[in-house]
Amino acid sequence: MRGIIWANFRLLLRKPGAFITTTIICIAFAYLLGKSSFTKVEVPVYSSLPEEEVNLIIEDLNKGDAFEFVVEDEQEVKNKVAAGSVEAGILLEADSFTLYQVGNTENFHLINQYVERYYIKRLKEKAVIDLAVDTNKALEKINEVKENQLFQLSLASFSDEEQWVYDPGLQSLFGFALFFSIYTVAFNVVEILREKQMGIWDRLILSSTTKMEMYIGNLLYCFFIGYIQIALIFVVFKYGAGVDFYGSFGKTLILIIPYLFSIVALSIFLTGIVKTIGQFNALVPLISVSFAMLGGAYWPIEIITSETLLTISKAIPITYGMELLKGATISGLSYSELLYPISILILMGVVMMGIGIRLMERRHV
Known part of the structure; x- marks a missing residue:
């Protein structure tokens, strides 16, 4: 045998x-x-904002599962976009962003929507802080809301009769x-x-x-x-x-x-x-x-x-x-x-x- x-x-x-x-x-x-689940799409970004503020923005953006935002210098970002080695490049500003692209790619609109949603949320938080009498209390309240979301999400086994x-x-x-x-x-x-x-x-x-x-x-x-x-x-x-x-x-x-x-x-x-x-x-x-x-x-x-x-x-x-x-x-x-x-x-x-x-x-x- x-x-x-x-x-x-x-x-x-x-x-x-x-x-x-x-x-x-x-x-x-x-x-x-x-x-799509094995790798993240790399998106190069540059900004004239202070380094500490840029790092905070990048940290928030990289919490997603689909994209990885990497800080580079302006010329390098534009060269990558022009060469087509990346799907888009981004200029990050305090209240807005500029998206660079050569043509419509598979993930361009998804990148745009993702960053746009982040800035909308960022501007809302900034508006709350500006209108608040006590800035520190406003920041504490925002952080409290982030930690205690209105809707709680949970995962269930695929063997569950209702969810998978x-x-x-x-x-x-x-x-x-x-x-x-x-x-x-x-x-x-x-x-x-x-x-x-x-x-x-x-x-x-x-x-x-x-x-x-x-x-x-x-x-x-x-x-x-x-x-x-x-x-x-x-x-x-x-x-x-x-x-x-x-x-x-x-x-x-x-x-x-x-x-x-x-x-x-x-x-x-x-x-x-x-x-x-x-x-x-x-x-x-x-x-x-x-x-x-x-x-x-x-x-x-x-x-x-x-x-x-x-x-x-x-x-x-x-x-x-x-x-x-x-x-x-x-x-x-x-x-x-x-x-x-x-x-x-x-x-x-x-x-x-x-x-x-x-x-x-x-x-x-």
Whole structure:
């Protein structure tokens, strides 16, 4: 069995093209669709105001999640805007601001609205202070209002029936990682069918290796290769893109195990129902894309309102894979709270694995 696993890894090292390609494509898709949450848009600013006042303005502006305002000299800001290396540059003044741009860019209007809202708030506070008899008391009152907002905001778990939390970065990362792992696992599992049709298994059975060991060795290899791919993608995004896993990075590496088990089982099930490699190659993209759409890999499943689609999603492994990963990170759920999706994935895996192997053996492929 170990020899089969080792031989498959040796073959992978000889021809790693497909593995590397799917991994790079997955990283590219996840980054491009979730980049708004991975990085802030840099906005250079300059001002003739006193340094202390400029620093206070910059500190307030940088409290947002989307933009990072950086103080630079006037000429450098204008050169960057003219070269198109930044989307906009800003001149900060006491009561107003001037926005520099070359053309309409993706975030220009958002930057304008964000800074405009800040200055409106700033002018209102200044008007209150100017009209106040006691300036110190007015400042204290303003700070008190800031600390005790009229409306209190709270976060709720996506598993809550009424509310859910959406993290676009993790949504795209988890969704595409689980989606592309189907291709990686499935096109390695189908090698069992290819080897049986070529008579390789007939020759191996004559050795001391049993048929059970051959199945286990090949399926373990498929599991390991899928696990390595997902783990590699997660590592790249955590340490390369600085994605926040909410302190549950290690937990996600454990929770992908039941998902991958179900995908290996799904692949062997599909291998058992097809007759040729061509049929398998046509069926896998159809199944994987359908599962990704219905299981919440492309978009949050929480936005789906159709009861029919939600019912169908209950039979799809990606649904529970996304629930595990988002539950562990965004919602901070413990292992005991995630036992239900884990159990469903294991049950799916056992059933599909048994049926798939049974079908292959009955057909004497």
